[in-house]
Amino acid sequence: MSAARSTAEPSPEYSPEYTADYIVEIGEAPLLPSHITPALVSEQVTGVTERPARLGWWIYFGVSLLFLGVLAVSVSYLFWEGIGVWGNNSPVAWAWDITNFVWWIGIGHAGTLISAILFLFRQRWRTSINRFAEAMTLFAVICALLFPLIHVGRPWHIYYTLPLPNQMGMWPNFKSPLLWDVFAVGTYFTVSLLFWYVGLLPDLATARDRAKSLFRKRAYGLAALGWRGSHRHWRHYERAYLILAGLSTPLVLSVHSVVSFDFATSVIPGWHTTIFPPYFVAGAVFSGFAMVMTLMLIARQVFDLKELITTQHLELMNKIMLVTGSMVGFAYATEFFVAVCSDNEYERYAFINRATGPYWWAYCIMVSCNVLSPQLFWFKRLRTSVPVMFVVSILINVGMWFERFVIIVTSLHRDYLPSSWGYFRPTIVDIGCFVGSLGLFFTLFALFIRWVPQVAMFEVKAILPGAQPSHPHHQQAEQRAAPLPAAPPVTQPTEDDHHGELHGEPALFTKGA
Numbered sequence: 260m261s262a263a264r265s266t267a268e269p270s271p272e273y274s275p276e277y278t279a280d281y282i283v284e285i286g287e288a289p290l291l292p293s294h295i296t297p298a299l300v301s302e303q304v305t306g307v308t309e310r311p312a313r314l315g316w317w318i319y320f321g322v323s324l325l326f327l328g329v330l331a332v333s334v335s336y337l338f339w340e341g342i343g344v345w346g347n348n349s350p351v352a353w354a355w356d357i358t359n360f361v362w363w364i365g366i367g368h369a370g371t372l373i374s375a376i377l378f379l380f381r382q383r384w385r386t387s388i389n390r391f392a393e394a395m396t397l398f399a400v401i402c403a404l405l406f407p408l409i410h411v412g413r414p415w416h417i418y419y420t421l422p423l424p425n426q427m428g429m430w431p432n433f434k435s436p437l438l439w440d441v442f443a444v445g446t447y448f449t450v451s452l453l454f455w456y457v458g459l460l461p462d463l464a465t466a467r468d469r470a471k472s473l474f475r476k477r478a479y480g481l482a483a484l485g486w487r488g489s490h491r492h493w494r495h496y497e498r499a500y501l502i503l504a505g506l507s508t509p510l511v512l513s514v515h516s517v518v519s520f521d522f523a524t525s526v527i528p529g530w531h532t533t534i535f536p537p538y539f540v541a542g543a544v545f546s547g548f549a550m551v552m553t554l555m556l557i558a559r560q561v562f563d564l565k566e567l568i569t570t571q572h573l574e575l576m577n578k579i580m581l582v583t584g585s586m587v588g589f590a591y592a593t594e595f596f597v598a599v600c601s602d603n604e605y606e607r608y609a610f611i612n613r614a615t616g617p618y619w620w621a622y623c624i625m626v627s628c629n630v631l632s633p634q635l636f637w638f639k640r641l642r643t644s645v646p647v648m649f650v651v652s653i654l655i656n657v658g659m660w661f662e663r664f665v666i667i668v669t670s671l672h673r674d675y676l677p678s679s680w681g682y683f684r685p686t687i688v689d690i691g692c693f694v695g696s697l698g699l700f701f702t703l704f705a706l707f708i709r710w711v712p713q714v715a716m717f718e719v720k721a722i723l724p725g726a727q728p729s730h731p732h733h734q735q736a737e738q739r740a741a742p743l744p745a746a747p748p749v750t751q752p753t754e755d756d757h758h759g760e761l762h763g764e765p766a767l768f769t770k771g772a
Contacts, residue, residue: 290383290384290386290387290569290571290572290722291387291566291567291569291719291722291723292566292569293724295566295567295723296723297720297723299566300567300714300716300719300720300723301465301469301716303563303564303566303567303714304462304564304567304712304713304714304716305462305465305466305469305712305716307562307708307709307713308466308709308710308711308712309469309470309471312709313561313562315560315561316561316562316705316708316709319557319561319701319705320702320705320706320709322701323698323701323702323704323705324698324702325698326694326695326697326698326699326701326702327695327698327699327702328695328698329691329694329695329698330691330692330694330695330696330698330699331695332691332695333688333691333692333695334409334692334695336688337409337688337692338409338414341412342410342412344686344688345685345686345688345689346683346684346685346686346689347683348681348683349679349681350671350672350673350674350679350680350681351668351671351672351681351682351683352671353667353671354667354668354683354685354689355664355685355689355692355693356406356409356410356692357406357410357521357663357667358660358663358664358667358668359402359403359406359692359693359696360403360406360407361518361539361663361667362546362659362660362663363399363400363402363403363406363696363700364399364400364403364444364514364515364518364543365515365539365542365543365546365547365659365663366395366399366543366546366547366550366656367395367396367397367399367400367403367447367451367543367547368396368511368514368515368540368543368544368546368547369392369395369396369544369546369547369548369550369551370389370392370393370394370395370396370397370399370451370455370547370551371393371396371447371451371454371507371508371510371511372392372511372544372547372548373385373388373389373392373393373551374389374392374393374454374455374458374504374507375454375503375504375505375507375508375511376508376511377389378500378504379504379505379508383722384571384572384575386715386718386719386721386722387567387568387569387572387714387715387719388551388555388568388572388576389458389715389718390458390459390712390713390714390715391551391554391555391558391713391714392547392551393451393454393455393458394455394704394707394711394713395547395550395551395554395704396451396455396547397448397451397452397455398699398700398703398704398707399547399550399700400444400447400448400451401699401700401703402696402699402700403444404444404448405696405699406692406696407440409692420438420441421441436517436520436521436524437521439517439520440517440518440521443510443513443514443517443518444514444518446510446514447510447514450503450506450507450510451507451510453503454500454503454504454507457496457499457500457503458500458715459482459711459712460483460484460486460496461486461488461496461716461717462712462715462716462717463479463482463483463486463711463712464479464480464483464486464487464488465712465716465717466479466483466712467479467480467483511540511544512540515536515539515540515542515543516536516537516539516540518539519535519536519538519539520535520536522535522666522667522670523535523536527670527671528603528605528606528608528609528670529598529606529609529610529613529666529669529670530666530670531606532594532597534590534593534594534597537590538587538590538594541583541586541587541590542583542587542590542629542659542662544579544583545580545583545584545586545587545629545655545659546655546656546659548576548579548580548583549580549651549652549653549655549656549659550652550656551576552573552576552577552580552648552649552652553649553652553653553656554704555568555573556573556645556648556649556652558708558713562708562713564713564714567714567719568714570643570645573643573645573648574639574642574643577636577642577648578636578642580633580636580651580652580655581633581634581636581637581642584629584630584632584633584634584655585633587629587630587662588626588629588630591626591629591630594610595610595614598610598611599611605675609669609670612669612673613665613669616669616673617672617682618665618668618669618672621661621664621665621668621669622665622669624657624658624661625658625661625662625665626658627658628654628655628657628658628659628661629655629658629659629662632651632654632655632658633651633655635647635651636648636651668683
């Protein structure tokens with residue numbers, strides 16, 4: 260049955276009548292429309308990679324390449340002139356570079372949360388969105404690693420930061436949280452890459468089997484690593500996926516906790532606080548989900564994936580953003596309360612200065628975007644409105660960037676002595692590096708959604724009604740395959756049988772029977 264025919268004439272095993280009975284049994288709404296079949300899932304997802312790209316994709320890709328060019332020009336000028344072209348000064352030695360680094364690392368958290376933690380909790384609604392989140396994690400970490408590379412000023416000497424034997428006898432300080440970042444982020448990227456690629460294997464094999472040209476068949480076949488869907492392949496796959504999910508789960512909590520140690524282990528007022536690790540983790544999940552929402556809504560509209568990524572998926576994501584946004588707001592209030600009620604006048608001044616000092620406008624943007632805007636999701640009508648969730652997701656991304664900016668810059672720009680006070684203003688190179696990193700991220704994502712199955716097809720197929728063992732289709736098949744009842748044993752007549760016949764008793768066998 261073709262995809263078009265399956266859409267117009269749903270087969271009995273995917274009938275709406277069965278879906279209604281199915282909901283009554285399990286007590287929940289269906290994740291996908293009743294007419295969705297495995298063939299239709301393959302057609303909608305792999306068709307994106309097989310058909311010529313749409314105009315919307317070319318516009319998206321062109322704008323991304325334009326921003327990527329801005330990155331190339333900004334970084335080239337930075338390497339030629341030195342990091343003095345940035346707006347960093349004394350006392351604001353850390354500014355946009357570390358702000359962008361922490362922001363990108365936070366965005367990369369939602370992928371592991373959706374893929375690993377929700378998988379371990381057997382949340383079936385993750386199946387339509389986990390591939391977006393996993394790819395976004397990898398691209399966000401790549402963008403984050405760009406800033407530690409360029410902020411050293413001489414990236415060709417970056418190997419000095421690694422524990423490699425050298426003629427100068429220089430070794431990194433293993434007590435520094437900055438070195439902890441190297442191991443934490445490196446481990447996170449490696450495990451996330453393996454997790455993403457292992458989950459791709461069945462879908463790459465599907466794209467290989469559907470490919471028409473020899474080049475596409477060989478390219479997808481090489482990437483699929485010889486996947487044939489045998490029982491042994493599936494057994495090894497499920498075991499490996501479960502192990503990687505278990506390894507990724509603690510990384511969700513550890514990576515951004517280690518990043519927060521860059522500030523929490525210092526003695527600078529505004530940084531030296533124990534609330535940072537959980538505060539940073541909640542904010543990372545918050546911003547990561549917002550970025551997934553932004554990108555997914557664009558891809559959903561451009562490639563017409565509304566039947567695979569339904570309003571119910573989006574509503575569940577909005578609920579998580581509402582919860583994590585409330586946690587972030589509670590963290591804002593907690594750290595402000597602790598600072599104001601403490602006996603440390605410098606700590607108290609650091610937080611009051613955030614809200615009333617020269618950067619009050621950044622603090623207001625942070626609170627309004629991160630705390631107030633997610634509260635719209637308390638209302639179902641707004642929680643299920645695509646324009647509202649798109650605008651709110653962008654506001655959350657803006658607010659989370661300003662959160663990192665407020666934490667870093669407002670804690671540094673006024674030192675203990677008024678003579679050491681300063682004010683940070685970004686230069687055009689600062690802005691170019693940040694905008695360019697967005698271009699790198701969106702370019703990688705555009706290539707991903709064009710050439711790689713952007714929805715986990717085999718996982719979506721597994722939650723369709725026809726894939727459930729309790730489906731009537733499977734019960735009918737089991738009845739057809741059941742063996743026939745055994746015939747009664749045949750016994751030979753004996754003398755007693757003939758004896759009974761002679762005496763007027765019924766015989767077991769009669770002549771000629």
